[in-house]
Amino acid sequence: ERKASLAASTGPGATSDGHKVPLLANVGGPADVPAAVEAGAEGVGLFRTEFLFLDDSTKAPSEEKQVEAYRKVLEAFPEGRVVVRVLDAGADKPLDFLTPGDEPNPALGVRGLRSLLDHPEVLRTQLTALAKAVEGLPVYLEVMAPMVADRIDAKAFADACREAGLQAKFGAMVEIPSAALRARSILQEVEFLSLGTNDLAQYAFAADRQVGAVSRLQDPWQPALLDLVALSAEAAKAEGKSCGVCGEAASDPLLACVLTGLGVTSLSMGAASIPYVRATLGKYTLAQCERAASAARAADTADEARKAAQAVLSGE
Ligand code: PEP
Ligand code: MG
Secondary structure, three states, rough: OOOHHOOOOOOOOOOOOOOEEEEEEEEEOHHHHHHHHHHOOOOOEEEEEEHHHHOOOOOOOOOOHHHHHHHHHHOOOOOOEEEEEEOEEOEEOOOOOOOOOOOOHHHHHHOOHHHHHHHHHHHHHHHHHHHHHHHOOOOOOEEEEEOOOOHHHHHHHHHHHHHOOOEEEEEEOOOOOHHHHHHHOOOOOOOOOEOOEEEEEEHHHHOOOOOOHHHHHHHOOOOOHHHHHHHHHHHHOOOEEEEEEOOOOHHHHHHHHHHHHHHOEEEEOOOHHHHHHHHHHOOOHHHHHHHHHHHHHHHHHHHHHHHHHHHHHHHO
């Protein structure tokens, strides 16, 4: 039965009553593109550009090398959407030339956008390379910054994009609770939000994402995390802008329905999860997803939230 429902699972992501939720792929570079295309991804919702920087941690790759890699990914989705995240170095992804080596708490230190603002030439090269890579392609390019904390961060990123002459939408990842709480203020500077639920959970629960002993707190069904998602999605709706999810949460088919019910406008995940999420989302109406979302938020624990959503969707 599972096979049959997956075989039937093609086309754009939508609820059973036709509310569209684009299903996008998370990719780490051109090598991940074939699987994304095969899974019927409607584009890329998170292009983690760190891979380009891993070969040599003493300096940034040349502009030419970056143009080549970005173009390969952009070319694969003609007429589709590709959301590129600028370099997210530091904490769990240290880079010698960017990451301060002496921080007592690297996850709370100079990482993500913070390191790019400290090294504006690295950000400038990346944005210039993207501007060149997209030239002449019909793709909808969107560029976003990791670890945006507030409106000042969002403005600094948008300014850098404009200065590089980038013809694209500029967005902010919501990975820090302050950004979710003040999403409307961030949206004065950027055109879209994308929730990085892995880091958002880490920072909301003060639970290191790499420490197995606190994994209970990393569960994306935690009602407090759902509240932060809802705040972000509501802010985006009020501003007439989009708010996607690109963290692991999007790859759980049941949770994908709940996120949709919370008002999330696109879901990005590892390619292998796309058919399952598409099939599950297609079984329920938007109103059912909204009821499941309310039930999950009314719960006190992650397990109860999961059971409550399940109960609503299975009609119990
Ligand atoms: C996240 O934090 O949820 C995210 C998508 O980014 P990464 O996992 O690369 O930190
Ligand atoms: Mg992150």
